[in-house]
Amino acid sequence: MAEIAAQIGRRHLPALDKTLLYDVVLLLAIGLVMVYSASAFVAAHRMGYDSYYLLHDCVNIVVSLITLSFVVQIPMRTWQRWSPYLLLAGMGALVLVLVPHIGVRVNGSARWLTLGVGHVQPSEFFKLLLVLYLAGYLVRRQDRLSEFTYGIMTVAFLLMVTGVLLLLEPDMGSEVILWAVAFGMLFMGGVRLTHFLAVVVSGIGAAVALTLVSHYRESRIVGFLHPFAQARGDGYQLVQSLMAFGRGGLWGRGLGRSLQKLYYLPAAHTDFLFAIIAEELGFVGVLFVAFLFAVILVRAFQIAEAARRHDLYSAYVANGIGLLISLEALINMGVNMGVLPTKGLALPLLSYGGSSTLVSCAAMGILLRIDRETRAQGASRS
Amino acid sequence: MSMWRRPGRDDARTSPGGGRRRFVQWSLLGVFALMIARAFYLQIIDAPFLSREAGRQAVQMIQEQGHRGMILDRYGRPLAISTPVDSLWGNPQLLLKEPAAWPALAHAIGWTLGQFRRALHAQRHEQFMYLRRDADPRFAKKVLDLRIRGVASQREYRRYYPTGSADATVIGFTNIDDQGQDGIELAYNSWLSPRPGHATVIRDGLGEPIAVHYGHTRPQRGKNLVLTLDQRIQYLAYHALKKAVRYHGARSGSVIVLNPYTGSILALANVPSFNPNTRADLDSVYYRDRAVTDVIEPGSSLKPLTVALDLQTGRVTPHTLVNTSPGYYWVGPDKISDVADFGLIDVNHVIAESSNVGASKIALTTLTRRAMYANFRRLGLGHSTHSGLPGESPGFLAPPGTWEPIQKATLSFGYGISVTPMQLARAYTALANGGILEPISIVHHEKPVKGRRVFSRRVVLEMRRMLEMAASPVGTGATADIVNYRVAGKTGTAHIADATGYHRHEYVASFAGFAPATDPRLVAVVVIRDPTRHGYYGAQCAAPVFREVMTGALRILNIPPDNPETLMAQTAGARGTGHG
Numbered sequence: 038m039a040e041i042a043a044q045i046g047r048r049h050l051p052a053l054d055k056t057l058l059y060d061v062v063l064l065l066a067i068g069l070v071m072v073y074s075a076s077a078f079v080a081a082h083r084m085g086y087d088s089y090y091l092l093h094d095c096v097n098i099v100v101s102l103i104t105l106s107f108v109v110q111i112p113m114r115t116w117q118r119w120s121p122y123l124l125l126a127g128m129g130a131l132v133l134v135l136v137p138h139i140g141v142r143v144n145g146s147a148r149w150l151t152l153g154v155g156h157v158q159p160s161e162f163f164k165l166l167l168v169l170y171l172a173g174y175l176v177r178r179q180d181r182l183s184e185f186t187y188g189i190m191t192v193a194f195l196l197m198v199t200g201v202l203l204l205l206e207p208d209m210g211s212e213v214i215l216w217a218v219a220f221g222m223l224f225m226g227g228v229r230l231t232h233f234l235a236v237v238v239s240g241i242g243a244a245v246a247l248t249l250v251s252h253y254r255e256s257r258i259v260g261f262l263h264p265f266a267q268a269r270g271d272g273y274q275l276v277q278s279l280m281a282f283g284r285g286g287l288w289g290r291g292l293g294r295s296l297q298k299l300y301y302l303p304a305a306h307t308d309f310l311f312a313i314i315a316e317e318l319g320f321v322g323v324l325f326v327a328f329l330f331a332v333i334l335v336r337a338f339q340i341a342e343a344a345r346r347h348d349l350y351s352a353y354v355a356n357g358i359g360l361l362i363s364l365e366a367l368i369n370m371g372v373n374m375g376v377l378p379t380k381g382l383a384l385p386l387l388s389y390g391g392s393s394t395l396v397s398c399a400a401m402g403i404l405l406r407i408d409r410e411t412r413a414q415g416a417s418r419s
Numbered sequence: 420m421s422m423w424r425r426p427g428r429d430d431a432r433t434s435p436g437g438g439r440r441r442f443v444q445w446s447l448l449g450v451f452a453l454m455i456a457r458a459f460y461l462q463i464i465d466a467p468f469l470s471r472e473a474g475r476q477a478v479q480m481i482q483e484q485g486h487r488g489m490i491l492d493r494y495g496r497p498l499a500i501s502t503p504v505d506s507l508w509g510n511p512q513l514l515l516k517e518p519a520a521w522p523a524l525a526h527a528i529g530w531t532l533g534q535f536r537r538a539l540h541a542q543r544h545e546q547f548m549y550l551r552r553d554a555d556p557r558f559a560k561k562v563l564d565l566r567i568r569g570v571a572s573q574r575e576y577r578r579y580y581p582t583g584s585a586d587a588t589v590i591g592f593t594n595i596d597d598q599g600q601d602g603i604e605l606a607y608n609s610w611l612s613p614r615p616g617h618a619t620v621i622r623d624g625l626g627e628p629i630a631v632h633y634g635h636t637r638p639q640r641g642k643n644l645v646l647t648l649d650q651r652i653q654y655l656a657y658h659a660l661k662k663a664v665r666y667h668g669a670r671s672g673s674v675i676v677l678n679p680y681t682g683s684i685l686a687l688a689n690v691p692s693f694n695p696n697t698r699a700d701l702d703s704v705y706y707r708d709r710a711v712t713d714v715i716e717p718g719s720s721l722k723p724l725t726v727a728l729d730l731q732t733g734r735v736t737p738h739t740l741v742n743t744s745p746g747y748y749w750v751g752p753d754k755i756s757d758v759a760d761f762g763l764i765d766v767n768h769v770i771a772e773s774s775n776v777g778a779s780k781i782a783l784t785t786l787t788r789r790a791m792y793a794n795f796r797r798l799g800l801g802h803s804t805h806s807g808l809p810g811e812s813p814g815f816l817a818p819p820g821t822w823e824p825i826q827k828a829t830l831s832f833g834y835g836i837s838v839t840p841m842q843l844a845r846a847y848t849a850l851a852n853g854g855i856l857e858p859i860s861i862v863h864h865e866k867p868v869k870g871r872r873v874f875s876r877r878v879v880l881e882m883r884r885m886l887e888m889a890a891s892p893v894g895t896g897a898t899a900d901i902v903n904y905r906v907a908g909k910t911g912t913a914h915i916a917d918a919t920g921y922h923r924h925e926y927v928a929s930f931a932g933f934a935p936a937t938d939p940r941l942v943a944v945v946v947i948r949d950p951t952r953h954g955y956y957g958a959q960c961a962a963p964v965f966r967e968v969m970t971g972a973l974r975i976l977n978i979p980p981d982n983p984e985t986l987m988a989q990t991a992g993a994r995g996t997g998h999g
Contacts, residue, residue: 078623082568221443224439224443225439225440225443227439265472276472277624279461279465279469280469280470280472280473280476281473282458282461282462282466282469283461283462283465283466283467283468283469283470283472283473284466284469284470284473285462285466286462286463286466286470287462287463296473296477296621297473299477299623299624299629300623300624300625301473301476301477301623301624302624315458315461315462319462320458320459320462320463323455323458323462324455324458327451327454327455327458330451331448331451334444334447334448334451335444335448338440338444341440342440345437356440356443359444360443360447363447363451364447367447367450367451367454370454370458371454371457374454374457374458374461376453376454376457
């Protein structure tokens with residue numbers, strides 16, 4: 038894949054950033070192996086053969102890498118121009134999800150659309166679309182960001198509308214990510230600190246209120262605060278996850294030797310893949326995966342830093358993507374380790390899940406594109 | 420690689436908030452560090468607790484039972500055996516998810532699909548339901564071979580008693596957990612019990628076993644126990660007794676057959692009994708081993724023992740004369756009487772006619788209270804025989820200091836003392852074997868324990884003649900005589916006593932004796948409690964049972980006859996001459 042991308046790039050533009058590319062490929066490879074390990078037992082029982090999820094994940098990864106190589110070809114100007122329309126399309130998809138017979142319900146959540154070959158999760162796409170749109174918004178409103186309305190309220194309004202849609206699904210994990218990424222971008226874009234704090238504080242207040250109103254969410258929070266007191270109830274998943282970490286120890290039980298994946302830990306190959314990594318590969322494996330995500334964060338911010346000089350939009354997008362991927366990773370890790378309440382959120386690039394992997398790879402493609410455009414610019418200048 | 424290159428200098432004009440970007444980047448890296456710290460805490464510091472918790476839910480120590488040992492008679496015939504059975508069970512939670520497997524499973528366990536569906540639905544909140552209990556292991560294997568998730572089997576053992584109610588009161592029974600509850604099953608429980616094996620089972624989150632590891636202990640079968648019983652004689656005794664108890668409308672009865680030279684129990688039958696295989700009517704009324712748990716006042720069947728003690732003093736001989744006229748006399752305010760006036764008779768006839776007056780007069784003149792008490796104790800009366808059977812009663816013999824004046828007299832003919840039929844039988848072994856009191860045993864031992872001498876050879880020979888006479892047409896026990904064999908024995912008929920005194924119309928009929936009289940090989944005691952029909956005397960109720968059991972037993976054991984002259988012997992009719 039890297040070869041192909043590199044060959045395409047060689048004709049007009051500098052080579053792709055190998056650090057980032059290898060990092061992504063490494064994460065995808067670890068993810069593939071761990072998804073297989075975490076799902077084989079359950080797949081063998083439910084589907085009749087143990088490689089069900091492995092094969093599907095292979096397809097997902099191939100499609101994602103092809104997508105990545107296409108995205109690398111798309112100039113940033115195109116994204117900038119089309120981002121408002123893409124965002125509208127994304128919102129439309131979020132509405133469609135809620136329409137009966139069009140949206141697909143799984144375990145009581147309406148998060149998916151059927152696209153002939155498989156399910157698509159619009160909220161995953163929406164995260165990236167928001168980053169692309171917000172970067173453009175920040176560039177357009179550069180001069181008026183200090184005003185409360187343009188600085189923060191427009192975006193807050195946008196988030197509230199989508200927030201209602203996501204609450205209806207419900208998909209709290211995506212909602213939290215959206216708010217965090219959006220405010221992170223506004224913060225970095227130069228919104229006034231007082232405005233920023235006012236909205237953030239009221240946002241947190243609203244989150245707490247929502248939690249107290251909804252018993253479903255409250256019980257999750259309680260399960261999170263005292264997992265072992267409710268090991269059979271709301272704390273079940275978390276307790277099982279914590280046990281996986283404990284069993285892993287320093288060096289892990291060894292690949293394939295997780296006990297928790299044997300129907301103890303629900304969603305072992307999706308939202309709780311990190312716990313299985315911890316159990317089989319140990320603290321060392323956890324450290325390595327965290328390092329790989331930290332590399333994406335640092336690299337994204339470096340690319341943003343470099344892009345700033347010639348294209349502010351690209352810089353904002355790079356920052357947003359760094360923020361998006363690392364926040365998703367951190368929140369997933371936090372959920373797995375009982376630091377954050379349980380949310381349905383995938384570990385980007387690692388977890389089983391077509392939309393998440395596809396969007397993450399597309400984001401990486403954009404990041405690689407920005408880097409290449411920046412260096413091409415630098416080369417042409419010099 | 421340029422990934423760690425330092426960011427360029429901030430340009431405030433073109434890039435607002437460069438400091439903010441660095442702040443965000445370092446904050447996020449800080450959060451990464453916090454996550455790693457959390458992972459370190461979970462995986463290194465809290466790991467022992469967490470992995471122990473994980474182990475607790477997934478790893479389970481299970482016990483696997485083995486065979487309980489068999490109980491065998493002296494020739495190795497099985498009296499109690501354990502056979503493996505498999506109980507099939509299912510996890511409704513899992514079965515509900517696999518409706519495709521229902522028809523095959525329902526068919527395999529012999530249910531209709533409708534029955535199965537209803538049962539499953541009724542148990543849908545449970546994790547466990549029996550599909551079939553105590554199934555033949557081959558049957559269970561067929562079901563398990565369907566490989567349906569949520570179906571498992573549990574190996575158990577069922578106790579079978581091939582001899583049924585004939586041995587039930589001696590063998591006892593086990594409970595559902597294979598633990599002995601009564602009889603030999605209880606007394607030798609630890610000997611018979613298997614040592615359970617311990618295995619570690621790893622289960623998945625749905626409770627299905629994934630792997631089983633046997634540690635150091637595999638299940639170990641219990642040891643077999645060989646009893647002294649001879650099942651052929653046991654059957655004989657039980658059925659003869661049952662017939663008699665029914666015929667006489669008696670409340671209960673016991674038969675004991677002993678080998679006089681070893682004290683080993685050849686047969687021990689009680690009626691009523693129970694069917695240990697169905698475990699129905701499990702009430703102590705039915706499963707009590709009355710021969711050792713229930714006491715009786717023996718009445719006249721004790722008389723030979725007191726007379727033997729009299730002879731032992733040397734102050735009387737079998738030919739010493741006693742005046743029993745006019746058939747009664749007074750001890751203080753109490754009257755001791757015979758059924759008739761026997762006049763001036765010798766000791767031989769005191770036994771043969773069963774004269775209370777004669778027996779008590781002799782005892783009063785020859786034995787002191789202390790000697791009588793001590794000698795009774797030496798004969799094992801009033802304390803346990805240590806047969807090893809559970810619930811054995813010690814009987815009761817009051818210390819001589821507490822005796823009423825009349826008591827010494829009544830003791831000589833078997834009143835005022837409570838003994839178990841087993842104690843009586845044991846005391847008779849000394850009369851049969853030449854004067855040695857043998858310890859009672861129910862479990863077969865390679866080396867029998869030595870008994871101790873209680874009577875001299877001379878006294879024993881004199882007593883044999885006397886008892887032979889008592890069991891002959893001359894005496895009260897003629898109904899016990901056996902064709903071609905010479906029998907020695909004594910009848911007994913006693914009123915039943917309880918806390919309120921003696922019951923006028925409730926009797927214990929007994930017979931104690933041995934055969935062949937010239938070379939005793941078997942001692943037997945028959946006790947019939949509270950006969951209500953067809954007579955109540957020992958001669959009417961107990962002696963015929965003795966005869967039936969002894970006749971069969973002598974033949975079974977191929978014991979040569981010792982009375983060839985009576986080959987043409989008359990069939991002894993029930994003469995009904997016995998009396999207390």
